[in-house]
Amino acid sequence: MDLNLSHLPLANLGLEPWMISIVVPVVGLVFAGVIIVTTFYFKHRERELWHQTARVALEKGQPLPVLPDSAGFGDAAAAVKAATAANNQPRWRGYLIGGLINLAVGAGLFVSLSQISGASFNVGYFGCIPGFIGIALLLGAVIEAFASRHKS
Structure with missing residues (x-):
């Protein structure tokens, strides 16, 4: 019995089944890593922009803006209390x-x-x-x- 598996994803790459069983989890882990690094980058960028805004506000004698409500920033005890x-x-x-x-x-x-x-x-x-x-x-x-x- 000969099965035609050419319509399946990754079938045209010429990979052996054991290679696919390694490639798929590795690609998944890399994708998860990219998502995590991107999230950290944008949270860092948000914090950096807040600091710039706070510095300008302090220079002009204005009150400090509210810290963005993001995970990992601000007072952890206050966040738990809230x-x-x-x-x-x-x-x-x-x-x-x-x-x-x-x-x-x-x-x-x-x-x-x-x-x-x-x-x-x-x-x-x-x-x-x-x-x-x-x-x-x-x-x-x-x-x-x-x-x-x-x-x-």
Whole structure:
């Protein structure tokens, strides 16, 4: 049986399959690196422009402009305080929501993967991984809610 794979991407480059399995992840990592370096460059440039603006404002006796609200700049403690003040929800609610979602995904995987036949074991048990993570998050929500109520 001869398969015509010439319509697939990278097929016309004449690369062996093992070469493609190396080239694709390397290209992905290089692409991610380019995105990260570009992000750092533009954040640095934004900070540099803010400093120029602040210097001109100080020379003219004007108040300082507000520092751009970018990740990694400014006072980290103030940013955490502002985020905490903006989000008044108790911490345990995030655990509760995440736990319920993981438990539901685990149950869905268990049911759907259990229908696969021909495996030497029940593949549905892979659904237990997110299921047990969900149970752990639900326990964390209970512990956090109990601790926050008895904190004072």
